[in-house]
Amino acid sequence: MNQDKKIPSDTSTFTETANDSGIKLLLRLQQTLDIETLIRYWADFLERDMGIDGFHYRHHEEAIDCHNGHLNRHEVAYTLKLDDRALGEIRFYRARPFSPLDSRRIENLLALLMHPLNNALLYRQALRLAHTDPLTGLCNRSDMDKQLLREISLANREQRPLSLLVADIDSFKVINDRYGHSNGDRILVCVANSLMKSLRDSDLVFRYGGEEFVIVLSGSDGCAAHHTAERLRLAIENLSLTLDDGRQVGTTISIGVSTLNPTDDRASLFNRADAALYQAKQAGRNRIVMLPNLSIREGQGTSH
Numbered sequence: 001m002n003q004d005k006k007i008p009s010d011t012s013t014f015t016e017t018a019n020d021s022g023i024k025l026l027l028r029l030q031q032t033l034d035i036e037t038l039i040r041y042w043a044d045f046l047e048r049d050m051g052i053d054g055f056h057y058r059h060h061e062e063a064i065d066c067h068n069g070h071l072n073r074h075e076v077a078y079t080l081k082l083d084d085r086a087l088g089e090i091r092f093y094r095a096r097p098f099s100p101l102d103s104r105r106i107e108n109l110l111a112l113l114m115h116p117l118n119n120a121l122l123y124r125q126a127l128r129l130a131h132t133d134p135l136t137g138l139c140n141r142s143d144m145d146k147q148l149l150r151e152i153s154l155a156n157r158e159q160r161p162l163s164l165l166v167a168d169i170d171s172f173k174v175i176n177d178r179y180g181h182s183n184g185d186r187i188l189v190c191v192a193n194s195l196m197k198s199l200r201d202s203d204l205v206f207r208y209g210g211e212e213f214v215i216v217l218s219g220s221d222g223c224a225a226h227h228t229a230e231r232l233r234l235a236i237e238n239l240s241l242t243l244d245d246g247r248q249v250g251t252t253i254s255i256g257v258s259t260l261n262p263t264d265d266r267a268s269l270f271n272r273a274d275a276a277l278y279q280a281k282q283a284g285r286n287r288i289v290m291l292p293n294l295s296i297r298e299g300q301g302t303s304h
């Protein structure tokens with residue numbers, strides 16, 4: 001059996017759930033804002049109550065995909081909506097077929113899940129927005145602070161290298177002054193996209209502020225980091241950026257590179273890359289500098 005249904009959002013119509021176990025379930029669901037935990041609480045109840053063998057919950061936009069138990073032969077599926085807000089899809093599996101009475105029972109219990117699930121999704125979205133730069137869609141500085149701390153402790157524990165790049169668009173003030181702020185924004189977005197495209201999935205990119213980006217390369221030593229920085233520099237140099245009026249312009253970035261050493265903390269690692277970036281700017285821009293003893297730029301000579 002495979003049914004696909006929509007769940008009504010008004011819990012008050014479901015008198016069947018207004019019993020002790022329903023109230024206990026609802027109270028439990030209200031105790032968490034973590035979606036995976038919430039779904040699991042609810043599915044555990046369903047498993048005990050109806051002998052469900054497994055479930056699968058998905059929410060595409062929020063990239064949530066959680067399942068548990070055995071995805072058995074008979075299946076019933078629901079599209080979850082609350083006041084036109086999509087809350088995802090959920091499927092249940094069982095060896096025995098689902099009767100109309102079973103479906104009604106599931107629907108009654110789903111009605112209890114809707115508001116807690118909506119709250120958990122709103123909370124998750126708020127957290128995501130708090131860590132996202134609205135212009136470029138990249139993670140922002142506050143997220144970087146958190147993630148860099150974690151990456152440094154992982155690198156130290158697993159004894160693997162870690163490098164950090166601070167990349168800054170060259171003479172961005174001139175770009176804004178010459179082409180206007182909205183074109184400046186447009187160029188920021190193109191540069192952010194190009195950086196993302198030129199990196200591996202495991203690399204982390206943040207908009208640190210203004211026209212400055214931070215890239216964390218876990219598993220990369222100084223040599224690999226320099227190689228990556230050069231790839232990024234070239235990618236931006238080769239970008240053709242289209243302005244509001246259709247004109248094509250180009251831009252460049254300068255990059256400071258640092259590699260984690262055993263005495264580093266988050267601030268010292270960042271400050272070394274930032275000092276290297278400053279040197280790259282002083283030396284003429286569109287170049288890469290790595291401190292303390294290696295300063296390299298391919299394309300326009302070497303900076304020391």
Ligand SMILES: Nc1nc2c(ncn2[C@@H]2O[C@H](COP(=O)(O)OP(=O)(O)OP(=O)(O)O)[C@@H](O)[C@H]2O)c(=O)[nH]1
Pocket residue numbers: 135168169170171172173174176180181182183184185188209210211281285
């Ligand atoms: N359009 C736009 N401009 C921004 C944004 N954030 C910062 N800026 C501008 O970026 C410019 C940065 O200028 P500066 O710090 O002088 O640096 P620069 O002109 O890039 O010079 P160098 O870094 O030395 O190459 C300023 O004009 C800021 O107003 C933004 O979100 N959008």
